[in-house]
Amino acid sequence: MPILTRPETMERITNKALAEAFIAEQIADIRAQVGDKKVLLALSGGVDSSVVAALLIKAIGKQLVCVHVNHGLLRKGEPEQVIRVFKDEMDANLIYVDAVDRFLDKLAGVADPETKRKIIGGEFIEVFAEQARKLDGIEFLAQGTIWPDILESEHGIKAHHNAGGLPEDLDFELVEPVRILFKDEVRVVGEALGLPHGMVYRQPFPGPGLGVRCLGAITRDRLEAVRESDAILREEFAKAGLEGKVWQYFTAIPDFKSVGIKDGKRCDEWPCILRAVNTRDAMSATVENVPFELLSHITERITNEVKGVNRVLFDLTPKPTGTIEWE
Numbered sequence: 001m002p003i004l005t006r007p008e009t010m011e012r013i014t015n016k017a018l019a020e021a022f023i024a025e026q027i028a029d030i031r032a033q034v035g036d037k038k039v040l041l042a043l044s045g046g047v048d049s050s051v052v053a054a055l056l057i058k059a060i061g062k063q064l065v066c067v068h069v070n071h072g073l074l075r076k077g078e079p080e081q082v083i084r085v086f087k088d089e090m091d092a093n094l095i096y097v098d099a100v101d102r103f104l105d106k107l108a109g110v111a112d113p114e115t116k117r118k119i120i121g122g123e124f125i126e127v128f129a130e131q132a133r134k135l136d137g138i139e140f141l142a143q144g145t146i147w148p149d150i151l152e153s154e155h156g157i158k159a160h161h162n163a164g165g166l167p168e169d170l171d172f173e174l175v176e177p178v179r180i181l182f183k184d185e186v187r188v189v190g191e192a193l194g195l196p197h198g199m200v201y202r203q204p205f206p207g208p209g210l211g212v213r214c215l216g217a218i219t220r221d222r223l224e225a226v227r228e229s230d231a232i233l234r235e236e237f238a239k240a241g242l243e244g245k246v247w248q249y250f251t252a253i254p255d256f257k258s259v260g261i262k263d264g265k266r267c268d269e270w271p272c273i274l275r276a277v278n279t280r281d282a283m284s285a286t287v288e289n290v291p292f293e294l295l296s297h298i299t300e301r302i303t304n305e306v307k308g309v310n311r312v313l314f315d316l317t318p319k320p321t322g323t324i325e326w327e
Contacts, residue, residue, distance in 0.1 A: 012182075013181065013188050014185075016191070019185075022189060023189060037139040037140060039139075039140040040172065041053055041067070041142040046144070048146055050085075051187075051195065052176075057090050065093050066086060066093065068082050071103040072099075075231070076228065076230065076231040085195065085199065097131060099127050103120065104223075116211055116218070116327070133170070138172065142177070143174060201244055213230070213251065213327075216254065221307070225306050225308050229272045232301050232305065240291075246276050246278060247279050248275075258311055267310055270309050272302050274298065274314045277318075295312075
């Protein structure tokens with residue numbers, strides 16, 4: 001396997017021509033490494049795994065087996081998009097696993113954020129490993145590792161988030177075709193591969209998904225309120241021309257209620273928190289100056305369309321002192 005180094009002389013991939021040259025080079029490398037063997041990939045629908053999937057499909061076709069695990073914590077429409085793009089349009093060898101009940105049952109009553117993250121991460125590995133054991137002839141594991149992952153793990157900033165975690169009996173050789181790219185380069189390659197713009201420029205999304213935006217112990221009704229309010233926020237930001245201009249925006253719903261009035265009657269329902277921030281490196285972040293008229297319109301839609309929500313709040317806290325996510 002090629003050494004994990006980024007040549008100092010390597011030109012930044014900033015246009016389609018450079019991306020196509022990179023794709024051609026990686027296709028040759030992948031075919032040389034894999035031969036006629038099968039490759040397994042956990043396809044989340046995120047930018048990195050989607051670009052790796054599209055690249056491998058171009059290189060080895062049905063030798064790639066993609067596993068998409070729906071844990072119930074994805075944003076509205078995301079599982080459907082993965083199936084449409086990869087199975088229907090790219091004719092990928094895609095296994096879809098509906099594990100919603102399994103994940104939410106494990107998370108029931110768990111309020112501590114770190115415990116939730118560990119349960120979600122651990123359960124994902126379990127589900128993925130179960131699928132891997134059902135398959136014959138798998139010798140390689142593809143991963144969406146990118147250059148910042150390698151740098152941060154080498155410098156001790158964080159554990160390599162893609163490096164393993166699978167049980168010892170699943171001893172695969174790694175295939176990491178975008179390992180020497182920065183995130184912006186991965187996006188350029190994704191567009192050159194024909195992936196939808198919305199998938200390539202998908203805003204950052206935490207590994208535990210909406211599980212860390214349904215604050216406190218996750219309940220199905222509050223999780224659905226997070227999903228629906230998030231969809232409204234994204235739709236209205238897109239209409240207002242803010243999509244792609246604001247680094248990250250989302251909703252969060254805490255585990256407490258406040259008094260409100262609906263249909264002339266008292267109601268005890270949740271508040272919905274809006275968050276919109278800009279950053280270069282995620283180490284610090286500033287709050288987007290969202291027009292008041294837009295906030296008012298989003299508030300009206302959420303309080304009228306999302307079941308269980310009677311208030312909308314806008315988080316004005318930069319990082320520091322706040323983190324970008326609430327949990």
